[in-house]
Amino acid sequence: MKGAHFLLILAILALATSIASAYDPSPLQDFCVAIDDPAKALFVNGKFCKNPKLARAEDFSFSGLNIPGNTSNPVGSNVTTVNVDQIPGLNTLGISLVRIDYAPYGQNPPHTHPRGTEILVVVEGTLYVGFVSSNQDNNRLFAKVLNEGDVFVFPIGQIHFQVNIGHTPAVAFAGLSSQNAGVITIANTVFGSTPPIYPDVLAKAFMLDKNIVIDLQKKF
Numbered sequence: 001m002k003g004a005h006f007l008l009i010l011a012i013l014a015l016a017t018s019i020a021s022a023y024d025p026s027p028l029q030d031f032c033v034a035i036d037d038p039a040k041a042l043f044v045n046g047k048f049c050k051n052p053k054l055a056r057a058e059d060f061s062f063s064g065l066n067i068p069g070n071t072s073n074p075v076g077s078n079v080t081t082v083n084v085d086q087i088p089g090l091n092t093l094g095i096s097l098v099r100i101d102y103a104p105y106g107q108n109p110p111h112t113h114p115r116g117t118e119i120l121v122v123v124e125g126t127l128y129v130g131f132v133s134s135n136q137d138n139n140r141l142f143a144k145v146l147n148e149g150d151v152f153v154f155p156i157g158q159i160h161f162q163v164n165i166g167h168t169p170a171v172a173f174a175g176l177s178s179q180n181a182g183v184i185t186i187a188n189t190v191f192g193s194t195p196p197i198y199p200d201v202l203a204k205a206f207m208l209d210k211n212i213v214i215d216l217q218k219k220f
Helices: 001-021 186-193 199-208 212-220
Strands: 077-082 095-104 109-110 119-126 127-132 141-146 152-156 161-163 170-176
Touching: 077 109, 095 109, 095 161, 109 186, 127 152, 141 152, 186 212, 199 212
Parallel strands: none
Antiparallel strands: 077 095, 095 170, 109 161, 119 152, 119 170, 127 141, 127 161
């Protein structure tokens, strides 16, 4: 009888394991259109792997995060990305890094990372940061002022932002739980898409005059 119970438990565990592993892996690109001709296909979810015996230390390193980014732009910030495109050895490892420089009162405007959670640490200056939860959670704002050494987490897919509320430059570093977390800047996406979204659609969605929408689209 004990042997029968043991076999039953093994069968249940095997079934549970097969169900748990039977899912579509998270994509590492915006989309993947199916194609029937393999000759015209592209590799999906990462990059092709180098022969491990040919790997070098340079495949796992990057230099330059000590150099401040140029914040002379309309939003007053600069993001230096270190993902699989800069460090080939990150391929399949599910992690990446960014340095964010902020001019006085500059901001990293509302955006989202569709493929990764972000954990940010302030190393210089004072930032006001936050994220907004989904419609299901009634779009609650979770925000906090961070000083040097403070850490904040932005859950995957949530719209978030950082603002330098000081009169001196600020610097932060952030880790992301993807080799290519992606970024969608809300304003650029909505008002700067190619081709543009019909102004009537955005006017109704944002409860704005159509001419204001057209003017906003010209800025992006």
